[in-house]
Amino acid sequence: MTMLELDNIHTYYGNIHALKGISITVDKGEIVTLIGANGAGKTTTLRTITGLLKPRNGTVKLDGEDIARHKANDIVYKGIAMVPEGRGIFARLTVTENLDMGAYSRNSKTEYDTDIQRVFGLFPRLKERRNQIAGTLSGGEQQMLATGRALMAHPTLLLMDEPSMGLAPVLVELIFETIQQINKEGVTVLLVEQNALMALSIANRGYVLQSGMIVLQDSAEALKKDPTVQKAYLGME
Amino acid sequence: MRQRFLNRINFTDIALGIIGVALVGLIVVGSFRTLAEGNYTTRQWLDFVVFGIAQGSIYALIALGYTLVYGILRMINFAHSEVFMAGSFTAYFAAAAMAKSGFLEANTFVAILILFGVGMVTSIIVGVLVERIAYRPLRRAPRLVPLITAIGASEVLKYVFKGLYGDQFKAYPEIEALKGSFTFGDFNITRIQVVVILSAALLMLGLYLYVQHTKVGKAMRAVSEDKDIAALMGINVDAIIVRTFVLGAALAGAAGILYALTFRQVNFFMGFFPGIKAFTAAVLGGIGNIPGAMVGGIFLGLFESVGPILFLDGLNVPAPYQLKDVIAFSMLVLVLLFRPSGILGERLSRSKA
Numbered sequence: 001m002t003m004l005e006l007d008n009i010h011t012y013y014g015n016i017h018a019l020k021g022i023s024i025t026v027d028k029g030e031i032v033t034l035i036g037a038n039g040a041g042k043t044t045t046l047r048t049i050t051g052l053l054k055p056r057n058g059t060v061k062l063d064g065e066d067i068a069r070h071k072a073n074d075i076v077y078k079g080i081a082m083v084p085e086g087r088g089i090f091a092r093l094t095v096t097e098n099l100d101m102g103a104y105s106r107n108s109k110t111e112y113d114t115d116i117q118r119v120f121g122l123f124p125r126l127k128e129r130r131n132q133i134a135g136t137l138s139g140g141e142q143q144m145l146a147t148g149r150a151l152m153a154h155p156t157l158l159l160m161d162e163p164s165m166g167l168a169p170v171l172v173e174l175i176f177e178t179i180q181q182i183n184k185e186g187v188t189v190l191l192v193e194q195n196a197l198m199a200l201s202i203a204n205r206g207y208v209l210q211s212g213m214i215v216l217q218d219s220a221e222a223l224k225k226d227p228t229v230q231k232a233y234l235g236m237e
Numbered sequence: 238m239r240q241r242f243l244n245r246i247n248f249t250d251i252a253l254g255i256i257g258v259a260l261v262g263l264i265v266v267g268s269f270r271t272l273a274e275g276n277y278t279t280r281q282w283l284d285f286v287v288f289g290i291a292q293g294s295i296y297a298l299i300a301l302g303y304t305l306v307y308g309i310l311r312m313i314n315f316a317h318s319e320v321f322m323a324g325s326f327t328a329y330f331a332a333a334a335m336a337k338s339g340f341l342e343a344n345t346f347v348a349i350l351i352l353f354g355v356g357m358v359t360s361i362i363v364g365v366l367v368e369r370i371a372y373r374p375l376r377r378a379p380r381l382v383p384l385i386t387a388i389g390a391s392e393v394l395k396y397v398f399k400g401l402y403g404d405q406f407k408a409y410p411e412i413e414a415l416k417g418s419f420t421f422g423d424f425n426i427t428r429i430q431v432v433v434i435l436s437a438a439l440l441m442l443g444l445y446l447y448v449q450h451t452k453v454g455k456a457m458r459a460v461s462e463d464k465d466i467a468a469l470m471g472i473n474v475d476a477i478i479v480r481t482f483v484l485g486a487a488l489a490g491a492a493g494i495l496y497a498l499t500f501r502q503v504n505f506f507m508g509f510f511p512g513i514k515a516f517t518a519a520v521l522g523g524i525g526n527i528p529g530a531m532v533g534g535i536f537l538g539l540f541e542s543v544g545p546i547l548f549l550d551g552l553n554v555p556a557p558y559q560l561k562d563v564i565a566f567s568m569l570v571l572v573l574l575f576r577p578s579g580i581l582g583e584r585l586s587r588s589k590a
């Protein structure tokens with residue numbers, strides 16, 4: 001069943017035409033990855049889905065409803081949460097306060113308690129550091145926090161923007177395992193990555209974005225074997 | 238190595254260094270001579286200190302408004318001094334009416350609460366209107382634009398209130414219950430000073446708890462760090478900005494009442510000096526930093542009250558107390574030169590603008 005459907009999206013920054021007619025679908029329960037070089041338009045795509053940018057043309061449908069012109073602060077109430085590029089944690093708030101902000105859209109205290117236990121279960125490090133100022137966390141811990149914060153919103157669709165960026169291989173491993181686990185628990189994931197190999201190894205399907213256009217789309221297996229993908233994104237000759 | 242070190246020091250640094258050393262020297266010599274001459278009694282010094290703390294509490298309340306708005310919008314709300322004036326000036330009419338009917342004397346406590354209510358509500362209305370009309374349409378404009386609008390808004394408000402209430406000074410009625418003072422040995426504090434210091438302390442404690450522990454308070458801090466990410470959490474950024482203006486304005490309104498109880502004179506121009514001094518206090522404490530504004534306010538109040546006599550009397554400067562405004566403004570310039578990040582050291586450059 002289609003959950004998210006972008007149809008012919010055009011997004012601009014002033015006169016810069018960043019997305020030139022993008023169409024993407026994500027089915028319920030899937031992990032879909034969006035790969036592409038720096039500047040291809042991956043972040044712009046996610047910002048368009050979350051309402052931080054408004055597309056000039058096209059529709060963003062969530063469960064059939066066009067949300068392209070909704071305000072960014074309404075999107076989370078529709079079940080979409082994002083782990084932003086560069087983590088975007090609130091550096092001066094404590095770990096717990098960051099998680100509280102993740103749960104801003106939630107009202108039930110009991111659900112909050114279960115959600116925070118779930119996050120602490122996934123990332124015991126966050127529990128140890130729950131009273132620490134978030135800006136003092138290591139890069140890996142900040143990524144855990146950004147992920148945990150998104151989960152506190154109880155999303156049905158999780159958008160992740162380059163979660164592996166700047167992390168040591170062990171931590172990248174951990175983050176990707178967590179993504180799979182979150183997905184098993186029923187959360188649909190749209191994963192943006194430059195680390196194409198890792199992304200394709202956990203995704204069901206993938207899209208290749210280049211200069212604001214989708215140039216390739218297929219199952220993750222097929223993309224891994226595609227010669228152009230191997231050459232351009234997997235570093236194989 | 239040495240070459241590189243020399244390259245890093247430029248002429249401005251040297252000039253600033255010399256000025257700094259000279260000033261510190263002057264202050265030390267002046268204070269030493271003043272104390273050695275012993276022209277002032279312990280009791281007088283204590284009076285200066287108490288006056289300074291009371292005055293500083295008022296600065297601190299106003300300074301919080303500058304700092305809250307700066308923290309969330311990275312702009313100096315120059316109309317804030319008029320938000321303060323509006324509350325104080327408007328509450329005068331309530332005070333005069335209650336004095337006339339006898340209610341002020343019969344029910345002083347309730348009457349003062351009513352004054353706070355009128356002052357704070359008026360300031361809130363003015364503060365929110367300024368945000369809505371003058372700043373919100375410019376949210377995406379370059380930073381200089383809302384700054385200029387702020388100065389414009391400040392002028393407009395002054396003359397609106399001049400038009401509404403006239404250009405005469407109005408005298409707040411004297412309140413019998415607030416006359417007199419408490420004395421313990423050399424320590425003397427007027428009843429009004431007690432009211433000022435206690436109310437300011439309560440309000441600041443309330444603000445601190447609100448910002449630190451409530452959901453809206455945390456959202457304010459989140460918005461002040463990153464508006465886009467805050468919006469993704471489901472936070473309505475504009476609504477939080479309005480709440481910030483409401484808080485700042487409410488504190489300014491309360492400060493307006495405390496100011497009126499202390500000095501008992503109000504007019505449309507009354508916001509100027511307290512405003513610019515509170516701004517100095519906010520910069521001193523590191524603009525955007527809430528505890529900084531509180532500390533900066535008290536510090537400036539004390540500095541202004543004790544400083545002129547302590548630093549200048551020993552240097553045989555005539556009538557040093559009349560130089561207190563000069564001292565406050567020199568302080569603003571010096572802080573901006575030497576420690577633009579304020580005494581509590583929140584760096585402007587590092588905050589996400």
Ligand SMILES: Nc1ncnc2c1ncn2[C@@H]1O[C@H](COP(=O)(O)OP(=O)(O)O)[C@@H](O)[C@H]1O
Pocket residue numbers: 013016018036037038039040041042043044045
């Ligand atoms: N704030 C912005 N203003 C102007 N152009 C931008 C802005 N952000 C991104 N772009 C441009 O849009 C294009 C896509 O950027 P982005 O979506 O960030 O790429 P990616 O996330 O794939 O690296 C790039 O050419 C980039 O230069």
Ligand SMILES: [Mg+2]
Pocket residue numbers: 042043044085
């Ligand atoms: Mg990007």
